[in-house]
Amino acid sequence: MSDRNGLRYGLLGLVLIALLVVMVLVFQRPETPTDTPTAAAPAAAPVIESLAALDQQAPSRRDLNIQTWQTAEGAKVLFVAAPELPMFDLRLIFAAGSSQDGDTQGLAMLTNAMLNEGVAGKDVGAIAAGFEGLGAEFGNGAYRDMAVASLRSLSAAEQREPALALFTEVLGAPTFPADSLARIKNQILAGFEFQKQNPGKLASLALFERLYGNHPYAHPSEGTPNSVPSISREQLQAFHARAYTAGNAVIALVGDLSRADAEAMAARVSAALPAGPSLPPPAEPSVPAPGPSHVEFPSNQTHLMIAQLGIDRRDPDYAALYLGNQVFGGGGFGTRLMTEVREKRGLTYGVYSGFSAMQARGPFMINLQTRADQSAGTLQLIKDLLADFIAKGPTQEELDNAKREMAGSFPLSTASNAAIVGQLGSMGFYDLPLTYLEDFMNQVQALTVEQVREAMARHLDSDALVIVTAGPTVEQKELPPPSDTPIEQPTGVPEH
Template sequence: MNARFSYAWGALLSLTLLGGCQSTSSAIDSAAAHPKLESLQALSKKPPVTRTLDIQSWKTAEGARVMFVEANELPMYDLRLTFAAGSSQDGNTPGIATMTNGMLNEGIAGMDTTAIAIGFENLGANFSNGAYRDMAVASLRTLSDPAKSGPALDLFTRVVGQPTFPAAPLERIRNQLLTAIEYKKQDPGAQAGDALMKQLYGNHPYAHPSTGTVESLKSITPAHLRAFHQRAYAAGNVVIALTGNLTRPQAEAIAAKVSKSLPKGPALPSVAKPLPPKAGITHIEFPSQQTHLILAEQGIDRRDPDYAALYLGNQILGGGGFGTRLMTEVREKRGLTYGVYSGFTPMQVAGPFTISLQTRAEMSQNTLGLVQDIIRQYLKEGPTQKELDDAKREVSGSFPLSTASNSAIVAQLGMIGFYDLPLNFLDTFMKQTQTVTADQVREAMAKHLDPEAFVIVTAGPTVAQQPLPAPVERGNTPPPGVPEH
């Protein structure tokens, strides 16, 4: 990310100063005539430019929470419904949340899946949906012209609020999910991921795969889907996010129409907090040249007050690509992997913190030991001031992208509403990341992570192990000579 950012800015700066094909002399004259031109070093010292969102929120008569931001730059609007209808609500039927969401646009009264797709296309509208562990979403993008938006919203509310769950598409989607489960048998990374969640969460709803199991998928009927839809896609269980070329009265009318189209019912109970897992290593034997390594702990929920400090701390450890502690030590200095990444996934309750990589099978155990040593040192010492300053600059440079488009804004609104965050969450997060100290980052990381408490899953062959190569410091590698012939 840093490399692409630097390259893009370097190219832009060259074009700005050279005017495409100006001579260097004329470029200097041009710069002298335009004192507003500034160096990147000067720009990096300025406070980050952020877009403050005027978020308005209310509830519909049926109990749906609405989040709205007026944005009149484009003649369209985005609508996103976020239901507490992810796989954590599957109960005793793993996969039912995923299958219900996937069936929404497969049939409504008088229209099959092809007719629904053509209906949206003819209106210049776009429908999308998806299901995850915490939530299920359904989204509409449409032109704000009433001649287009009215019929598009009518079709959207029928698709989300009144799906018929026809039998033939159900069999097709069931077979797709069963095929995906079968394919996992050939994917050691997928097997390791599923095993990790089971080890990390035990009997908690986060433990089972969102796609379900072979046994549960085969048992699901249209009646099961209708029952799940009736309770999980209820008006009291949804956040309605809206942004675009709309006034407040227009947004209220749209939200009211959506809310009335949904089944009546309250919000579903939140999932319980998970029990702490038992640390240890689980190995999955798999015939391959590489071994997958995944280390994890239960991390934080989405409302944790340490979120900003942890976000920065993880960017330095392994979340920021090249230049992170893990990437530098494991890839750049020793060439043990193409990539190693870490990340917190905050959820309704403590979501996972994971570190993942692939490495040569014969070096997997020592690579795992190296990663553990890096974690221990980082949690003990924390980041350097330079690492923290660099991470702050990266966050301030990339953060404006989180509200740079209507689709980005509506996703943020859905997240804020679903996790019941303050309306000024984005502004507060940005300020916190720019004021946090190195000691605060160290304390937050050490508070939420224990280097001896990781649940570890490896997937690969059992082979004799080799010692790791000696680290090569960056910048000390001699240039390659003339190749011999």
């Protein structure tokens, strides 16, 4: 026998002996009575229960203790302590969206995009490296109503303090360097060229222009090819001084922080901002003339965009309209629109509706794309479905299903610090009560079929629709008859 084989058999013998010893110990171990706990016993593993145990009740959700105060400079603060993770999320929301552009379309968006492009002694690369070196994240964006800047960082003082210092510098004292301004303008102008090849975007631009006329919501947040090139650094500085003031800001803060920590952070951010009051919200828009318009575009598909003025964010019918829209077209599969347009007739890959409630009346919109030669029939079908829903409202079964779905998904709205800080920012910006989240779900669950029908009828009119189509002008075909057997759908999103 070789030395190698001898070693192999020797190791095998040791393993067999050890296995025998373990078996003897196991079979000779005295039984422990099941009703006698022992100090050394491990904790019981969590038991996975059936969803049936919920008995159609809403799952538990996170209770928020929302604290609020105002800084010395006038910023409104909303804070939730969340010690579960050693981090924090900070978000500032300013009434500094494109509705504040005035005659310079794109000014608000460009100002926001330039915030982190330079501060005294640091260019865009140094700012990015500063946040990255601390494990922190900076975010920003501008929309029609608001502009946002956010910071996520570890909450330990050694990371929190330098991250907050850099954030306040970026937010309170941007230098708007000329080279960055030229680069970002070129990126925006390149985006305008890309839009020319996107019929959905062309339809959206035409729709908002028709829906809002001379109102600030009419123009796109990114501005236009004519307005952006002429925006100067001095205009950015003036807009920042006017719109990024403490009095025009809401500070939302969630994380592993004490109340004293949160107050100190909010005060520090607020003091770094320019001094000034809040800006007034945009005026209410005028009701537009209804009817269709068409954007000619060479494609196989036609984009349909159907809209009318909806509600502002504080409208008392918000909950009823939200719930009604979940039944009609906002809840994905199972809605009236998806069932009738996609599943029974196979006319589209997806069709959706929704209310975009803003500071002033936002749009109610339905959008989809369908075969160009069936676009007229599809449009008429959607108008008929909307008219029927306004007249009759949802069925009791549809309403119950929508309520159950909303109750089941609602905990996700507070499932993470990022989700909570988003809710706080919205509540502060639109001046909603601190009990809003609880109030909203209670209102939804208490609504009746008749209340939802009445709310939809108050705010929607199938004869007052603004309609924009984008696609080719082709001979139209009749729609296929509805079928209770689902029609096979395409495997991907259809191309233009």
